[in-house]
Amino acid sequence: MFILAVIALFIAMVLVLIRLFVGPSLYDRVLALNSFGTHTVLFIGVVGFLNGRPDFLDIALLYALINFVGTIAILKFFRYRAIGDVRRDTAETDG
């Protein structure tokens, strides 16, 4: 029965990838990337359960952490053109 969940999650990930490539604006792509990450977390968990090796969940937890950090990093980069220290002049141009 876990096979059903794996196939369903696979279809969902393919759909999210379609939005990732088609997405008109940058923020559609970031949204699709974030959703793809969440699907990957679930996919790792379900595959771990499928193979009877629940220690995959550590990987799933790590992936959830990295996914969040990655989304915020992308947003920060496109907002301030820099991930590191935000220079005063770019920080002032808030919308």
Place this chain on the structure above:
Amino acid sequence: MQAVIDILSWIFIIGGSFFAIVGAVGLVRFPDFWSRLHAVSVTDSAGVILLIVGMALQAGLTLVTVKLLLILAFLFITGPTSTHAVANAALVSGLKPRSSVDRDDADAATQDDKAGPT
């Protein structure tokens, strides 16, 4: 008793994968960015909760369930936060939602054309 738990966990898992697909289909088919935010939050909330509770039922009261609840707690915190961050970044960069209430159509047309960096 074990059969009841098994059946219950299968129901949760099937429900969770169903909502994962619903969210993904919504993400593809919704017209503009702002409605897609809702589609993503469907998978982030219903899909995640049902699937993780289904797996937790399957695993019973072991360390695995603790890890699953940890993942659930973390996704609870980061899901809405990252969706909000994306929405805020989009709004600040000029991707205006199509609300015909507070602006007249002439202004709406021009603003939509130059909205959002491609």
